[in-house]
Amino acid sequence: MSASKKTAWAVAAAVLLPLVVAVPAHADTKDEKDKQPKPPAAMSSVGGPLLGSPGTQVKLGPGAPVLPKELSGRSWIVADAENGQILAAHNAHWPLAPASTLKMLFADTLLPKFPKTQNHLVTNADMAGIGEGSSLVGIKEKQTYSVHDLWLGVFLRSGNDAVHVLTSMNNGLRQTVKDMNDHAAELQALDTHVVSPDGYDAPGQVSSAYDLTLIARNGMQNQDFREYAATPRAAFPGEQKPGKKRETFEIQNTNRLLTGDLGVAPYQGIAGVKNGNTTHAGATFTGVAERNGRVLLVTVMNPSSKEQHAVYRETARLLDWGFAAYGKVTPVGELVPPRSARTGTSAPDDGSVPAPGKNAPGDSARAAAKEHRSGGVGIALAVTGGVLVLLAGAVFLVNRRWPLAASAARRRRSEQTPESAPDVTP
Numbered sequence: 416m417s418a419s420k421k422t423a424w425a426v427a428a429a430v431l432l433p434l435v436v437a438v439p440a441h442a443d444t445k446d447e448k449d450k451q452p453k454p455p456a457a458m459s460s461v462g463g464p465l466l467g468s469p470g471t472q473v474k475l476g477p478g479a480p481v482l483p484k485e486l487s488g489r490s491w492i493v494a495d496a497e498n499g500q501i502l503a504a505h506n507a508h509w510p511l512a513p514a515s516t517l518k519m520l521f522a523d524t525l526l527p528k529f530p531k532t533q534n535h536l537v538t539n540a541d542m543a544g545i546g547e548g549s550s551l552v553g554i555k556e557k558q559t560y561s562v563h564d565l566w567l568g569v570f571l572r573s574g575n576d577a578v579h580v581l582t583s584m585n586n587g588l589r590q591t592v593k594d595m596n597d598h599a600a601e602l603q604a605l606d607t608h609v610v611s612p613d614g615y616d617a618p619g620q621v622s623s624a625y626d627l628t629l630i631a632r633n634g635m636q637n638q639d640f641r642e643y644a645a646t647p648r649a650a651f652p653g654e655q656k657p658g659k660k661r662e663t664f665e666i667q668n669t670n671r672l673l674t675g676d677l678g679v680a681p682y683q684g685i686a687g688v689k690n691g692n693t694t695h696a697g698a699t700f701t702g703v704a705e706r707n708g709r710v711l712l713v714t715v716m717n718p719s720s721k722e723q724h725a726v727y728r729e730t731a732r733l734l735d736w737g738f739a740a741y742g743k744v745t746p747v748g749e750l751v752p753p754r755s756a757r758t759g760t761s762a763p764d765d766g767s768v769p770a771p772g773k774n775a776p777g778d779s780a781r782a783a784a785k786e787h788r789s790g791g792v793g794i795a796l797a798v799t800g801g802v803l804v805l806l807a808g809a810v811f812l813v814n815r816r817w818p819l820a821a822s823a824a825r826r827r828r829s830e831q832t833p834e835s836a837p838d839v840t841p
Contacts (some may be wrong), residue, residue, distance in 0.1 A: 440625055451719065452489070458508035458709050461603055462625060463748030466507045472747040473503035479743035483732040487720035490624040491729070493737040496632055496703055496710040499750035507748070510606045510621035510714050514691025515550070515573045516699045517614035517622060520607065522569060522643070523634040524598040525585055531563040531639070539582040544575060547617040549575035552666060555654055565654055570643040571668045573691070578613040588612070603751045604629050618694040624714040629750050631688045631701045631712055635812070644687025644703075645809035647674045671727050673809070679727045682734065686809035690726070698726035704734050705812055711737045 453469075460467035473482060482503060490506040501507070536559050545551075552567075552574030554560065560580070568577030582591045591612050599607040604626035610617035622630075634640040650663040668674050670690050675681035684704040691699040697717035704711055713733045718725040 421523065435792075454489070454506040454509045458506070459606055459607055459623075459625075461508070462501065462751050466501070466504055466625060466748040469506055469509075471503070471505045472507070474745035474747060475740075476743045476745060479740045480736060482734055483729075485720070485722070485732060486729055487718040488624075488715040488724065488729055489719070490714075490716040491733060492624040492628050492712075493713050493733050494628050494632070494712045494750055495741075496635065496712045499632070499752075500746035501748040501750065502711075502740060502744050502746060503733075504624070504747055507625040508606055508623050509716075510623055511699075512616060512620060512693065512696035513607075513614055513622035513627060513716075514616075514693040514696035514699045515614040516605075516627050516689050516691040516701055516714075517609065517612070517620070517633055518569055518573060518578065518691075519627065519689045520595050520599060520604070520609065520622075520630045521578060521581075521591075521612045522566070522640055523613075523630055523637065524595045525581055525591070526566070526639055528585060529562045529581075530769075531561065531566075533562045534559050535562070535565070535580065535584055537580055538583075541580045543579075544588070545575050545579055546611075547779075549613070549615060550669070551576045552651060553653075553664070555578060558652070558655055560652060566639070566643050567646065567649050567651060567666065570687075570689070571646060571649060571666050573669055573689075576826075582612050599626070601755065602626075602629055602633055602753050604823070614691055614693070614696075616693045624716050625750075627701050627716075628712050628714045629693060631703065631714070632750055634688065635704065636705060638813070641686070641813045642687070645673075645813050670700075671724060672730065674698075677724060679724050682731050686812040692726075698724075700726045700730050702730050702734065703812065705736045709738065709741055710812065711741075713737065732805065747826040 456469065458467045458469070465472045471482065475481070486505070488505065490509045490511060492507050494500065495502065500599075502701045537554055537556050539556050542556055550573045552572040554565075554568065554576040562581075563760070565577045565581050568574035569581070582588055585591045585594065587756045592609050595609040595612060596607075599605075599609065604622070606623035607626045607630075608619055608621055608622065610620040614620075621624070646668060648667045650666055651666045653662040653664050655661045667676075670685075670687065671677060671679040671685065672682040672685045682702070682704060684706045685725070686703050686705065688703055699714075699716045700711065701714040704713075711734055711754050713730050715726050715730050715733070718729050720729070722728060
């Protein structure tokens with residue numbers, strides 16, 4: 416072959432080879448995108464008909480900011496925690512694996528059942544059946560823990576060992592699963608089906624961004640729930656050794672928007688509530704934050720972004736958007752009240768916040784927080800430096816009165832909303 420022909424072949428190869436290599440890469444990217452699960456064509460319409468449609472639902476009014484571009488969650492929702500209005504949503508009713516965010520329902524169901532000061536001696540049976548690879552707080556058999564200790568383990572470390580002990584105290588797995596499913600039905604969290612109280616992956620176990628937000632909102636009306644969710648770190652009992660004082664070790668909340676860690680900055684005004692992560696569910700998170708007296712709830716489920724800690728970053732973006740868009744969007748739906756509120760069996764509208772399932776006295780959450788200053792916010796206030804400022808929202812939410820469903824509904828009817836704007840459904 417002549418030198419000129421060799422040169423021509425070399426030039427042709429240099430031009431064509433990148434194109435040949437690029438084609439399979441492009442095809443793989445498309446195939447990978449096509450393999451992503453799709454939401455059901457029709458979903459539940461609880462809370463409003465728009466919420467039953469796949470895709471993003473938002474009604475932007477004059478001056479409203481557009482939604483963030485960097486959102487990859489399969490499902491997400493932005494809601495006003497007090498009046499229940501949903502500012503924007505994406506596949507809100509898609510039933511997905513919830514991971515440990517399901518512990519919010521576990522807590523909302525069982526918190527009223529046991530006094531904080533009750534002690535429990537852990538047995539081998541209490542610890543049976545904990546899933547492989549579960550998150551643990553470090554509970555040991557033949558050691559005694561208070562109910563307060565166990566709830567710290569559930570909320571801060573997402574400890575499946577603490578969940579199993581409390582489940583055993585509640586007459587076992589079958590009873591607890593029934594109680595949780597019954598409570599979900601009472602809350603009208605109808606996308607939710609519980610199989611494992613700790614959120615460990617199980618066939619048929621699902622919830623949705625709508626339901627998790629609904630559950631979190633109800634839980635936040637319980638002062639103990641608020642206090643535990645707002646606790647960044649606490650002392651947890653170690654092993655009791657004969658003749659020695661029982662030592663403690665520090666546990667830190669795994670909610671990175673609350674504590675800040677692993678490259679995630681604490682979110683100003685954050686006050687909980689729960690994160691989760693399993694192989695099947697991916698990353699899930701529900702967060703509540705306050706800014707200028709407004710309280711928003713955001714849930715993000717299973718983001719596909721390769722961004723590190725995407726579930727927290729996307730939650731922060733949606734919170735930022737929600738606070739900026741507040742009053743400039745027309746709600747696309749609402750968080751419905753519990754069934755009992757519709758039948759007139761809810762607590763009296765006197766501003767008090769009873770724990771679910773109890774006839775609690777009408778004293779304010781502020782008094783309750785003061786009484787239990789040894790935990791929760793008391794621990795939060797012990798945190799030094801700039802975190803104190805960032806936790807201002809936690810202090811605000813734990814110490815405030817939360818509206819009951821009936822009063823929130825009346826407020827919602829009296830509020831003026833922006834003029835209607837067309838749906839935006841990318």
